Amino acid sequence: MSDQEQEEVIAFLSRAASYGAPDGRVERIDTHGSLVFLHGARAYKLKRAVAYAALDYRRLDSRELACRAELRLNRRTAPDLYLEVRSINRGPDGALRFDGAGPVLDWVVVMRRFPQAALFDNLAVAGHLTDALVDRLGAKIARFHAGAELTPQFGGPEAVRLVIEENHRELCRYPELLDPAAVNALHRAALAALEAQAAELDRRRREGRVRRCHGDLRLANVCLLDGQPTPFDGIEFSDRLSCIDVLHDLAFLLLDLQHHGLDALATRLLQSYLAHAGEPEDCRPLPLFLSLRAATRSFTLACSAGRQRDPALSADKARQARSLLERAAACLRGDGLP
Incomplete structure (x- = not known):
């Protein structure tokens, strides 16, 4: 598929008439690997024809497989949110339409639309995350993990070592934002914790x-x-990133709550998770997993800071990146754990 053809698909998804509506607004959300088009009560997620280190969506068949995998895997936690996969075809008249008889140009995942205010990061900022919501979330994640497919061919110390080394490489790319001495000290501490x-x-x-x-x-x-x-x-494009220790999975939420200054809710989430886990859970590796998540988030924000045109937004992301680098080191010292 050419770049021009995906641009044609993007233009099609940007028009209200494509969804059977004579008019109306189509909103668009751009993410790293996808474009999400919002119209009416539905969201249509298109995979970008791009390649990064962990994914390659340049081929049409790879985007179809990714869409179908996203639908299948995310229905484990959100069966009422993920609805179907639809094709976008070129008709005999040259016009594009959903699920047509002509050649397929691309694929989209169709989801129920929800307000952005319903996202938990926005609820956290607004002060609307409650004990009850966090309790239910912990229970849901515990049940999800208990029923998830076993993948013993992944994980273990070597998988964690790969994450440590990847984090270090990425953190080293931003010496103007992240103190190289602190980055190297974190690397040494993470390897010691791994050992x-x-x-x-x-x-x-x-x-x-x-x-x-x-x-x-x-x-x-x-x-x-x-x-x-x-x-x-959830991640559908990389087994290495999704087939992980259940505590490594949980650690991202715990870290995020702490990063929002919601330490008490992080503790509550962990307690709820442990109370509903299918078997007793040994949390000794949790500080290492929290540190890995903090380091990953740090370099992600450092990268984002460099892409911002707004100086204030860039400065805020840089501040968060430095804060998370400090938290990554603190987790390994046992400071500020849930």
Whole structure:
């Protein structure tokens, strides 16, 4: 598929008439690997024809497979949110339409639309995250993990080592924002923590604690749907990123709550998760997993800071990146844990 053809698909999805409406507004949300078009009560998610380190959506068949995998995997936690996969075809008259008989130009995942205010990161900022919501979220994640597919071929100490090294490489790319001495100190501390936890991590892998998880379980990927906390937008494009220790999966949410200054809710989420877990959970690796998530978030924000045109927004993201780098080190010292 040419870039021009995907631009044609984007133009099609940007018009209200494409959805059978004579007029009306189509909103668009751009993400790293997708474009989401909002119209009426539905959201239509198009995979960008791009390639990054962890994904390659340049081929039409790869985008179809990714759409179908996204639908299948995310229905585990959000069956009422993920509706179907639809094709976009070129008709005999040259016009584009959904589910037509002509050649397929692209594929979209169709979802129920929800207000942005329902996202848990926005609820956190607004001060609307409650004990009850966090309790229900912890229980839901525990049940999800208990039923998730076992993936013992992934995880363990070597998988964690790969994350540590990847984090270090990425953090080193931003010496103007992130103190190189602090980055190198974090790398040494993470490797030392890994050595201390290696046997435990391997035991957890062998005993079924590495599963096909969500993979990107942060507040921005949880919404309030029909009154229920609903994780969505799990990773479908990389087994390495989604087939991880269940505590590594949970750690992103715990870190995110702490980053929003909601330490008490982070503690409550962990307590709810442990209370509803299918078996007793040993949390000794949790500080390492929290540190890994903080380091990953740090370099992501550092990258985002460099792309911002608004100086104030860039400065805020840089501040958050430095704060998360400090938190990554603090987690390994045992400071400020849930």
